[in-house]
Amino acid sequence: MPITAPPPSPADDPGHPRHPAEAAARADGLAALDRVVTGCRACPRLVEWREETASTKRRAYRDWDYWARPVPGFGPPDAPLVLVGLAPAAHGANRTGRIFTGDPSGDLLYATLHDLGLANRPHSVRHGDGLELYGVRITDPVRCAPPDNKPSTAERDTCRPWITRELQLMRPTVRTVVALGGFAWQALLPVIADAGWQVPRPQPVFGHAALVDLPARDGGPPLRLRGCYHVSPRNTNTGRLTTTMLRDLLRDAARSAGLDPR
Template identity: 60%
Template sequence: MALDPDGYPVTRTPAGVRRGAAAARDLAVLDDRVSGCRACPRLVGWREEVAVTKRASFRDEEYWGRPVPGLGPADARIAVVGLAPAAHGGNRTGRVFTGDRSGDWIFAALWRAGLANQPTSMARDDGLELTDVRVAAAVRCAPPANAPTPEERDACSPWLARELALLPRLRVVVVLGGFGWTALWPVLAEAGYAIPRPRPAFGHGVEVTLTGPRGPLTLLGSYHVSQQNTFTGRLTEPMLDAVLTRATELAAG
């Protein structure tokens, strides 16, 4: 596999994503392969344009401008799956949900749940450490208008599938928003989990337990921590805390 100038393995096609993800032996290898992905031309063009034009308030910063890998330990029993990196959040900092208001919400909630050592996530070197939880996105590149296409979602899905497979103790997935909820079903079906028919509809607080090759796996739905939801009160801190409390209870059980 060819390397880019920064030493990340380059993947240029959806077929290459499938091969590269399947061959990743651990999360560190997977994260490097995610970081070098160039399989979706529209997303590559947008994320790199944003990294050059920048937001005025960040004009002196060097943007990451790449796909954003997941964050958290390999022994995590809980996974949190969001939509995609923000153009001036994860696409700038290089860490999922880091440096934007959505990240302010999710990491503060993880801290209140005892899953993070601090309530903020501002930069990759800020000392944040997660315990028993892995945070990732269904699509790894910042999309225009925060809206990946179904084709981009499907091209990216092997990265998420392999990430979940590399969490041997995984028991709970907290899904932030309807996009992630939809993206997760084919990933879990391919992993051998029995998927209900019809598929359960997304909703805040929805709980679905699946049977599969590694035992039961519970999906918990939560409204996304987007500003549209948090500013309007559609999602409140107590609502998010309740979902994460339930996740920690299930993981412990």
């Protein structure tokens, strides 16, 4: 009888719904995780949208070769402070290949980090442009640009293993996580629990400057979770989030993580 080859592992099939879970579990470091996440095709709607956007482009970026792939986290692997957003913007990170890069949200965020001494310059242009963060890593719970900036619940849950593994790998150093917006806060609670910290019941509620300390289940270092309004133009143009509010919150978060911001 002919020998039948075993079916391919979902970890080796980027389009399989379980690819994020199995491929993330294999990653033995953040560099490996960042490499493998860029090939993920587990959410058909998001794959179609990110690639269609890269094909049609926006007139201002018609000369750009869009990234059009999942966007990995950015920042040192031993960062004690992690900032978590929502998802890449269609003509922002989906174009530039770096999280929070290429749109007004990122312009404000990176300028503020530089002002605090947590980045080597105030502008983020694209991946590979020489920008460095000091003690800070930035990531998203959803790695592909979603239509209308609204990932579905199923897409969020399919993508969850990437950020869960990210925090698991960072457990030796991470001390503070800032959720930029209510979506990030809600997405983070099960991630934090899966990564080894205790989330209280009832679950803590999001708000700007909300703060909760989460003990580690194994007796290791606790994690401090802080809330911050998202740096979107919807919040900054209306004054709901001012530059001073953002700077003060990120400064306090950096200090609680053991950094020494300006």
